[in-house]
Each structure stands twice: as C-alpha cells, then as structure tokens.
Amino acid sequence: MSAVSRSSHLSQPSHVAFDEVSHQFEDIEQQREAYVVGMWAFLVTEIMFFGAVFLIYTVYRTLNHAAFYEAHKQLDIGLGTLNTFILLTSSLTMALAVHWAQVRNRRAQIMALTSTLGLAGAFIVVKAIEYSHKFAHHLFPGGNFVYPDASIADQARLFFSLYFGATGLHALHVVVGMLVIGAMLTRALRDRDARADYIPVEMTGLYWHFVDIVWIFLFPLLYLIPR
Amino acid sequence: MHGSQHSHVIPIAVYLRSFVALMALLVLTIAASHVPLGTGVSSALAFTIALIKAVIVVLYFMHVRYGTRLVWVWSAVGFFWLIIMFAITLSDYVFRSIVRVQGWQ
Amino acid sequence: MSAHSEAGTPVGASPETSAVSSHRSEPSYLSAGHTLRSWLFTLDHKRIAILYLITISAFFVVGGLAAGAVRVELISPRGTFMSNEVYNRMFTLHGVVMIFFFLIPAIPAILGNFLVPLMVGARDLAFPRLNLLSYYLYLAGGLLALTAAVTGGVDTGWTFYTPYSTFYSSSQVTMTIAGAFIAGFSSIATGINFIVTIHKMRAPGLTWFRLPLFIWAHYATSIIIVLGTPVVAITLLLVVAERVFHIGVFDPRYGGDPVLFQHLFWFYSHPAVYIMILPAMGVISEVIACFARKRVFGYHFVAGSSLAIAVLGFLVWGHHMFVSGQSMYAGMVFSFLSFLVAIPSAVKVFNWTATIYKGSVSFDAPMLFVFCFIGLFLIGGLTGLFLASLATDVHLTHTYFVVAHFHYVMVGGAISAYFAGLHFWWPKITGRMYPEVIARITAVILFMGFHLTFLPQFLMGFAGMPRRYHYYPPEFQTLHVMSTAGATVMAIAYLLPVIYLVWSLKYGRVASANPWNATGLEWQIPSPPPTHNFDEVPVVTGEPYDYEHLALSENEEADGTRAAVPRPQLDPAARGGAA
Amino acid sequence: MNNPVFPEQASSFAVEVDAIYYLLWALTIGFSLLVMAVLIFLAYRYRRGARVDRSKPVHSDLRVELLWSVVPLIIGLCVFAWSAHLYARTRIPPDDAMEIYVIGKRWMWQMQHGNGVRENAELHIPVNRNIKLTMISQDVIHSFYVPAFRVKHDVVPGTYTRLWFRPTKTGRYRLYCSQYCGTQHSQMDGWVTVMEPEAFERWLEAEGNEANVKTVGLADAGKQLFDQMACGSCHGSNAQTGSIPAAQRGGSLNGLYGSLVKLKGGRQVKADEAYLRESIMRPNEKIVDGYWAIMPSYEGQLTEEQVLQLIAYIKTLGKSEPPRGGQ
Structure with missing residues (x-):
C-alpha cells in the first residue's frame, strides 16, 4: 500500500465516481480488492440462501422419490435444456464484457453487454412460456391445483411448489441481474471512452455467473430426476 | 498486500475453451439422464457433472483462478458450509430409517 | 494534529479541564453538523453507531416491558391480568424483540460500528453507504415488527415452529416475519462491512496477531452472520409462502416434514447465539486487559477460540431437537459435538482469569461489569452441558431450565459485557465521563437481581415446569414470585444506566483522549x-x-515517586513506510 | 408436592437421569466457585497500589492452555458417554411392552388402550410393567412429558413417535404438553395414575363394560373398518386365489407386522407402525417387490384414530396362522 499520507479533506464527496478512490481507501488497488471481496462475501450469503432451498428439495425428493419422479415428467426437458444453453452463453458474453472492460475496449464491451442482456431476456421469455404451460394444466399450487394421477396428487403439489419456488426465486435474481447489466450498459453508452475502473462491470459479472451456477445445479435436480 | 494479480487480464481463448467444456458437459448430463443406472448412481453422476460445470465457471469466468488467496478462501467457504449443512441434515434422515442397531441394548 | 497521544493523566488525578477540546484543530464528529439531514444521511460510521445506539436502546425498553408483563403475570398460577392470547403474544414479543432487535445487533452495530475502523486504523468502514443502508433496514424491520405487535401481535413464540405458525396461528405472523427478514439483511450488511474492513483496511504494520481481540471477535461474528442469516431468511420466507399460497412445504399432508423446519431454523439460530456472545467476549478481552494493566493471557488461544466457536457453532444445532423426532444416532452426533463447542468458551474464561495474575487491577465500573460477566457466564455456559448431554436434556428441554440457561448466557453474558463496553468507551464516544460511583452500584444491583431472578428457574425446570405456560400448577408459585421479585431488581439495574448516562452527556466530566x-x-x-x-x-x-x-x-507512583507516562503503541517518528 | 431439588423418581430411568443431573451440578458449582475464587483472589492480591512482585509477567503458556482444554474435554466426554448410553436405552422400547396409543390434539391428550378403552387427559397404567406409547398428533406439534418419569417426546403430525418407560411407584403424576401448541397450551395437561396390576385389571374391566362406553376392541374396530373400506378385495385371503388378475392384487397381510419386507429396487424395510401408516397414506412410496403402484392413497379419508384401528387389526392378522415363509 503506498503510504503517502493523503491530505484529509473534511466532507465526504456526495457522489463517488467509480474512477476515484473514496476517502476511506488508500489507493485504487485496495479499493478494487475491497469491492471484490465484498462481492464474494455477498455471494456467500446467496450461496447459503439457495443452498437451503436445494437442501429442502433434496430432503423431500428422498422422502417422496416415487411421486417426484412421476411429477417431474410434466416438466418440458427441451425448454429446460434450451434455458441452460442460453444462460451458459450469457455467462460467456458477460465474461467477455468484463475482459473488454479491463482492456478498455468500449465498443466490444457494449456489444457483449447487449448480447448478455438479450440472452437474459430470452431466458425469461422461455421461462414465461414454461410457466404458461404449467398454468394451463392447473399445476400452479396456489389455488386450483389439479393433478391427473390422484394417488400422488398431494406430493405432486409439493413438487410443483418447490419447482415454482426455486425457479421463481432464480428468475427474480435473473431480472435483478438484467437491471444491473442494463445500468452498466447505459453507463458505457453515456461515456465517450471506456472508464479506467472496470470493477463495477467485474462485480456485475460475478453476480451474473453466480446466477448461472444456481441454474447449473437447478436444471439436473428438477428436470433430470433418475428413475 | 501489494501487487495482487487482480489486474491480470485473461485471454479470450481461456473463456472460449471453458465455454466449450461447459457445452460438452451439458450434453453429457442430458445423455447420462437417459441411461438407467439406478436412482443413487445417476443422481450422483448428475450432481458431479453440475459440480464440474460450477467449478469451471467459478475458476475461469469469475477469475478466482487468478485472484488472491483471500478471494480463494471467500469463494470456497460458501460451498464448504453447504457441505456441512447437507451432510448433517441428511444424516438425520438416513439414520431415521435405521430403526434399531443390534447390540446397543 | 500529530498522531501522538498526549500525556494521559492517570484516572482520578486532577480532572481534565475543558482545555482539551479547545486546542484541537478539527471539530469532533458530534459537532460536525447539527442539521437533521447531517444525522439521518450521515456516512460517518461513528454517527451511524449513535443512530443505532438510540434505536437499539428503544427496542431494549420495549422488550424489557414485555418481559416485565410476563413476569408480573406469572405471580399467580391462574394469571389474573391477561388472557391466554395476550400472554402468548407478550412472551413472543419479548422473544422476537430481544433476539432479533437487541441481542443480535447490539454490540456489533453500536460498539462494532464505532470502534472497528478506529481499532484497525481506518478512516471509515469499507462501504459507508452499505452501513447507512444497514441502519435503515434495521429500522424498517423493527417498525414492521412493532406494527405487527400493535395490530394484533404474534403468538407463535420467537421460534415460529410449523405447523402452528403456518397453518393454525391466526396472528400477525407474516408481518413479524417480514420484519425479522428485513432486519436479517441489516445484519448481513454489517457483517460484510466488517469482513472487508478487517481484511483490507488495516493500518500498515497491523498484522493479524497485532489486532485487538475485539476485532478478532467481530471477524468471527461476521463469518457467522454471513453464513447463517440467509438460511433463516429463506426458511421464514417459506413459512410466509406457506401461509399465503399454501404450498405445503412443511406440511405432512403433502409429504413435507415439520422437523425439517426445525433443522433449518436451528441451523441459523444456534450460531445466532454465538453472534450474540462473541462480540461480548471481544469487549471483555479489551476491558480486562486495560483494567488489569496486562496483556490478555494466551492471546493466540483467545483469538483462535473465537474462530473455533464460529466454525463449531455450525455443527451443533441438533441439541435443540433431541426430543423432536430426530433420529437417536443424529442426536448422539450432535451431543458429542455440543460438548466440543463448550471447550473454546471455557478456554476464554480461564485465559481471562489468568490475565489478572501479576496485573495491576483497578475496580472501575467496566471492570465490575466484567466480573459480573464472568460470574454469570460461567454458570450459563456450564448449565449448557445439562442440555448437551442427552439423558438430562430429555427431561430438561422445553422446561424453565432452558429459560434459565439461555438468560444466564444472554443476559448475564451479552448484556453485562454490553454495559462494560458502553461504560469503557463512553468517554471516547461522547467525550464525557460517566458518574463512577453509581455505575459501580448498578453493576452490583445487576449481579444480585439477576441471580434472584434466574436461579429459581433452574429449580423449576428440574421439577418439570414447562416453558411458555400461562397457567401453572400451584406448587411452582413460590419460585415464580421469587423470580418476579428478582426481575424488578434487575429492571432497576437496567434503568439506572439510562438515567446517568444521559445525565453525563450534559453534566459529566469532560473526558481526555485517553482517560x-x-x-x-x-x-x-x-x-x-x-x-x-x-x-x-x-x-x-x-x-x-x-x-x-x-x-x-x-504502582511505584502509588508512593509518589514518578508520574505515569504511557509509551504509546505507535511509533510517531515512523510516519508511513512500506506496508 | 415434589420439592424442586429432589423431585419424585417414579420410573426406572429417573434414578440414573438424576445421577447425571447431580453430577453435572457438582461440576458446574465446582468449576464456577474455583474460577471465581481464583479470580477474586488474584484481583485482590494484584489490586492497583498493592505492593507485590509484578516482575516478569507471564503472557502465554502452552502447557497451561493444553491442560485447561484437555481436562474439561475428557470430563465432558465421560458425561457424554454415560448420558448417550442411557439415552439409547430410553429410545429403544423392549418387545414385551404394553402397547398404548396416544393422539395429541389441540389442547387435549387422548389415550387408547389395546382393548379399546379410551381416556382423555388421563392415563391409567400398571406398576412395574414396561409401557410403550405410540403417539401421533392431529394438528400441531405437541410433546408428551411426565416429569416424574423423566421422559418426554414430541408428538408430530404425520409420523408416529415412540416413548417407553417402566413406572416403579404407584401414585398420580402430572402429565404436561411441553411443546408450545397455541392458545391453551398451558391447559393441555393431565394425570398419569400408576396402579397395582390387579387394581389396573379391575379398572380396565370396569371401564370396558361401562354402560355408556360402547368399547369395541381396537382390533375389532379395525376389522369392521377393513371390511367397510373393502380392503379385502385386494388384500383379503380370497383375493390371493380369486378371480382378480395378479396385476391388481395387493399382498396378503397375514403375519406382515414385524416382518422384513423386500421392496422394489432391493431395499429391505421393517414393517413397523410407521411403515403400515405410510403404506396406507402414501402407498406409492414403498412398493413391495413383485407388486405394482396401484393402491389409492387414503390421506384425508381416514382419521388418525381409524388408521390406528386398522394397524391394530393388521397386527392381529397371521398371529393365529404360522408366519409366512420368506417372500
């Protein structure tokens, strides 16, 4: 840490532009690492948050395996696979966006962020299509839940509440991710040349890759239940 | 800590290679789901494939591979705690099915 | 103004004149802005700590009143003041407010927010805006819980066990859970802030083993906050989803399992008790070192035991569920691990006691609170072993024995340490000294009142008095009356500091930089x-x-030979220098 | 009134549980007094101003740290081992125990004896006899707690939980619900009356043919229900040989209770109450090898009491006939 003592200015600047070092940090390097470690600490909370959902799902799948196997046949594996492909590709484009932010290639960064945003939108659209199919078959556990095979209707209801719960929570995180990527995109468009500080884009990338990892585990657990 | 490699720029080739690996694993996991290996084995297989994909994303896309030791710790601690939570809670459900162990009278 | 420390005058010597504040160049953080906006939108960690102090003290009063109501109601076996419904809402309010809105945030949000940046030599926490957001999340959560309490209250107990909380309770469960959920994110924000500040913003030369133990304790607490809080957040969210959408997640009719709720709830709630006690242990280490004039004995072991508690704390939650339908073998695993987690706490207490050897002890109020802490925490910690050992727990769980145990650890431990820290750093926070004599009297009253309140509850517990009972068999009445008497004495001991600390803001002696x-x-x-x-x-x-x-x-000065000149920890000549 | 320091010991566990309890109190008081005494002595001896040797203060000593880590650990683990061993005995009921069913419902305990006698908030049991309680809740989680017997176990909706004890002293002991279950949680208590065996038999008979209580044995009620619900069409003895094609037949239930059942997929499960209840409520969960998942679920159609009656009836099946050969 460079130890030159900075003259202390009294008031905290109201708006901290990302390129500057905020007053409590010594230099840009310390600030960068602080933000990355802070982001990872936040991702740890998200990991535990989704981890608990996966635990509930795993316990109930072991308790009601037969019913869950039958109920999961209602899910459309094709759309699930398509969504996985979309999200993995968006993860690639996001990583490229961070790369180009680091090398300060503004045009490429904008192109990458736009494609990530587009792919995220596609994911939400495919998800909406899937949900509409489920609603059409009265498989939403809210009001009138109807399941053809009466003997496992109750457990199928539990399966679908876990399905809607987990994928709904994930979709919410995807939407939040889209907002943040949108903000990065507008910021990049507004600037004449790429900013020196790529940390905000890096943090958006970390968040987006985490959302992708959640889906990586969600897909086999929900869609590929073995016999 | 001075000079963390954080500003290290990763070549695009690394990203593309990781992406190809992820695609291959996606195809593998779907193929594996059609092979009747019995409940336990195929669940474990699906989980390990997903785990490998997740590790690729964490190491290469999230730059943990090139981050400082601190980032290593904080990216691993979350998943490690999940293992603790899963192992102990599921052990309760497994033990419940073992009604009585002889000799413990 | 140079980073020199002035020649501190020993305590009790001629009082500092107000000259101290006149020759300082910058105004103190208190006088750096008097508008409401400068307080409500401050990014200064010290001001946010003051905002927390005021709000948390208010919630402490609310929780205390609920406790008073419960204790008064239990004077007679057939409670005369309240109906069943009101009594159930009172003990739930006491539980929810005291745990989620006082014990968990108290020391980290007030003393931690104020002192962590100062102790590591930083100008502020890593993310000041996140810190302000944390305060407003806490305030929003608190107000939500209070509105829930006022508009009908919640009667599920602070544990929200299903299927009662999801299906049978018609009280304000959803709003109270929303309050606790939001307050959880406030706790997470503070945790993230501390982790990054302690890792990345230490002053040059301040290696991990030169950090004060207060920082070690808060680092371990932040790890627990970051790893545990999300699990209870999703669990309570699912309870709300169950109440609103009837998704059947913990409902046995749909293949669910109510015991799974308990697993997930206690996965957070046991480490949460370490969130409450670890910062308290950090305060004790600081206060004991200062008033015993000696480095804490076995510094590495005390620091290491904080981390050990943070890690082991996550493995033992099952000892809350020995009779809940959990399998026998899982119970044995949890019981074994629970005995292990008791060791680091014991090591800390032994190290504090050894610190006094060859020290130079002065019995100021903070030190009396420390003795109060050690006395009560010993009994609290050791009675935990009754509940960790399987056979006795079968008899004692769900009884007043458990109530006495966790009050000994939480009230005897965490609150005594909170008072010790509040008095020890009061001059640093407000620039005023608290009145010494009355503070010492408060510590003694607290110690006496506490034993009178909770020792009878141990006896009731062993005799089989169940928890959360509004009507109870007449044979327990004498013990209940003793407990209520003790509660009034304790109420006095909690009221006094509010009075004399507020009084000291205006009339207290002006404190020097290092009193x-x-x-x-x-x-x-x-x-x-x-x-x-x-x-x-x-x-x-x-x-x-x-x-x-x-x-x-x-001690030489005691016979008037040489004035005390403390050698500052800093080397003023070495300004800067490679980290 | 049992005084709080030495409460009444009325079951075979009580003496040993209390022994561990008093041992732990001895450790607690011992360690607390020791530490407080050392603390006060040191604080007094080294108080500021006291003229005492403060040279060469010690800041750390590995030996001492190990000593006061390992010694408490060893003591702790000894207590753990003793307690765990006793706990194992309290959780595994002996086979000769007298079977009583307990149903917890919001704010009242309902007890059912084998011969159909039903009691609310009261339980009459013979002294010096192993008693096994099979318990289930109809709504929220309750907890069956008799302090004098030092036994407690939660009563959970959806699964059977077990509790066993052996009363050693006659008398009336309090029964509590110790898991918070709502508004009148504190009024959900009752009494357990331990009687001499002869007095108990007389009481059972008197209760049995009490004019207003038409008591049908639990098993007989089960048989009526079994016929009423036409379970025999798939599981009855004539179904084995009758006209129903093999694909739609359920297995014969003779001698099923207590036997080891081989499931599809190779797992083996003991057919205890929990297995029977699950097979009635969620039949598709455990399919017996060689049969198909065709049984409808009776969740919601049978009350807990009716399920208990069916199980009591199934237990009597096959007792007269020789147990079936390995399936």
Missing part, C-alpha cells in the same frame, strides 16, 4: 474523535495491550 491510559489505536485520537478519525494513517509497530510499563510505574 483509562488504555493502549489501542482508538485511544490515540481525541475523544470524541474527528469525523475522519486519523489525520495520517497510523503505523503500528508494537504488540497490542502493551501495559507492562504502566503496571510497574503506576
């Missing part, structure tokens, strides 16, 4: 400190708690 001659970076700057804490980033060269010269000189 206790303590080591530590926070004592090297004027009190109350300026907004940006340090003019130059301090360079730390020595070990923490360097009291050796003080212990010797103060």
